[in-house]
Amino acid sequence: MSAVAFERKIVTREALVARRATLAGPVVFTNGVFDILHRGHVTYLARAKALGASLIVGVNSDASVRMLGKGEDRPINREDDRMALLAALESVDWVVLFEERTPVELIAAVRPDVLVKGGDYDMDTLPESALVRGWGGRALAIAFEHQRSTTALLEKVRSQAGATESGH
Numbered sequence: 001m002s003a004v005a006f007e008r009k010i011v012t013r014e015a016l017v018a019r020r021a022t023l024a025g026p027v028v029f030t031n032g033v034f035d036i037l038h039r040g041h042v043t044y045l046a047r048a049k050a051l052g053a054s055l056i057v058g059v060n061s062d063a064s065v066r067m068l069g070k071g072e073d074r075p076i077n078r079e080d081d082r083m084a085l086l087a088a089l090e091s092v093d094w095v096v097l098f099e100e101r102t103p104v105e106l107i108a109a110v111r112p113d114v115l116v117k118g119g120d121y122d123m124d125t126l127p128e129s130a131l132v133r134g135w136g137g138r139a140l141a142i143a144f145e146h147q148r149s150t151t152a153l154l155e156k157v158r159s160q161a162g163a164t165e166s167g168h
């Protein structure tokens, strides 16, 4: 079967760099694991898109997630599934994988105009921010609007499963 249309948003780093000059600007970039997609994520991505004309999401590869120490069983969802869910969102224009522990090399290759993360990050401490500001770009955090996290969702599922097993 042929790929569904939204999967065309998933591109290699090389393909993205090759088309960078043709992207509608300002080009906004964010990155993350996005393991179990939740309302906090989708609201944040919609806000990120509103800061520019094109939104690129850099997604940690499964091997890269394992370097982050989020837990031995993480990621729960494999990289191609995490990328497909992001690509299906209206706010997201391009999805690209990165294999490194941080997105610094990817950002250096793509040279976005705006870098965003969620409000759990202090942008002034991130090397990515210094990089983007170095070519005159902006680096900013978007405030949390919904208190959700993949880790909290997993804890909830596990505690409910534990209660069921113990007969509560």
Ligand SMILES: Nc1ncnc2c1ncn2[C@@H]1O[C@H](COP(=O)(O)OP(=O)(O)OP(=O)(O)O)[C@@H](O)[C@H]1O
Residues within 6 Å of the ligand: 030, 031, 032, 033, 034, 035, 039, 040, 041, 044, 070, 116, 117, 118, 119, 120, 121, 142, 143, 144, 145, 146, 147, 148, 149, 150, 151, 152
């Ligand atoms: N509730 C939220 N509101 C706004 N932004 C969020 C929220 N949760 C995560 N983000 C942002 O989404 C991006 C991806 O986050 P991440 O994959 O770490 O989500 P998470 O649900 O917090 O995961 P984990 O619990 O595994 O750390 C990051 O830039 C993060 O700041």
Ligand SMILES: O=P(O)(O)O[C@@H]1O[C@H]([C@H](O)CO)[C@@H](O)[C@H](O)[C@@H]1O
Residues within 6 Å of the ligand: 031, 032, 033, 034, 060, 068, 100, 101, 102, 103, 117, 126, 128
């Ligand atoms: O989903 P997360 O945990 O927000 O994503 C991580 O963000 C890191 C951030 O950009 C710098 O601390 C990044 O280095 C890491 O690879 C994940 O993408």
